[in-house]
């Protein structure tokens with residue numbers, strides 16, 4: 021459904037030098053530098069899949085989404101989205117695609133969202149019966165009945181974001197690009213948005229690429245993630261394998277039934293191949309390489325008065341943080357199979 025090969029976008033950025041003389045000179049002789057925002061990426065997303073698109077600020081996510089929706093022309097590489105070449109901007113493509121940017125509004129501020137929806141109805145030539153059926157679907161799913169007739173400027177951020185989604189999906193696209201759709205929302209509203217995205221994907225077999233800085237969005241919605249940094253794809257595969265790949269350690273949290281001297285605790289942890297993270301009776305936290313965890317747990321259970329023990333993976337946030345830190349110097353990409361870890 022989405023096929024990308026060697027996709028590259030280089031921006032030319034005007035270099036402004038400080039000082040009056042340099043400003044004058046730049047009137048005649050402008051200097052440019054290149055920003056390789058997207059640097060030769062490849063991926064394929066089949067129909068109906070929801071894929072998380074992760075990367076730190078400035079990694080190239082928004083640029084990739086703009087390329088996939090035809091807002092930007094690539095510098096090099098090939099893109100096919102639903103069989104179309106996005107930058108050709110064919111009408112049939114526009115009717116199947118939508119880009120939602122959490123930080124940008126397409127609603128008109130001074131009128132109710134319902135009137136923007138009517139404008140979209142005309143633009144996308146939606147038949148009256150279909151329009152009503154879709155409005156009913158969205159108002160029901162997003163609990164919007166009391167909201168869509170108020171001027172947009174009176175809406176809360178969460179209410180407005182729900183209306184943004186309706187405006188973006190009213191023409192019922194099956195190729196959906198969501199750039200930070202839950203940014204700034206409280207946890208309940210994030211959860212409501214997630215449930216809606218899940219339902220839309222299921223009901224319309226929509227193929228969805230989603231960026232979010234909230235890992236809860238990504239882990240709830242996406243089995244697969246693409247990780248990008250410095251414009252290069254670092255990882256394409258399952259979330260679980262991402263955790264295995266970038267975090268070779270697990271944490272063991274223990275509760276002790278009786279106080280034990282810190283040196284005794286330290287010795288037990290050390291001899292089992294672990295590292296003591298913290299000890300404040302009765303809580304004890306230990307870190308160990310994955311392959312040592314079983315042996316270390318058994319050792320701690322026999323040598324300390326343990327009343328509770330849990331083994332945890334590090335949070336997805338910290339794994340992603342490790343992935344970015346490991347790849348701050350970009351490496352060349354390699355051809356890869358599933359799951360693929362590229363150049364790390």
Ligand SMILES: Nc1ncnc2c1ncn2[C@@H]1O[C@H](COP(=O)(O)OP(=O)(O)OP(=O)(O)O)[C@@H](O)[C@H]1O
Nearest residue numbers: 031033055057075076077078079080081082083084
């Ligand atoms: N119009 C532009 N002209 C020049 N450089 C740009 C332009 N748009 C983006 N860039 C640069 O391209 C790089 C990638 O930016 P992009 O917005 O795609 O990143 P991102 O991963 O979406 O970041 P964020 O999470 O902060 O939104 C950055 O270095 C950015 O400064």
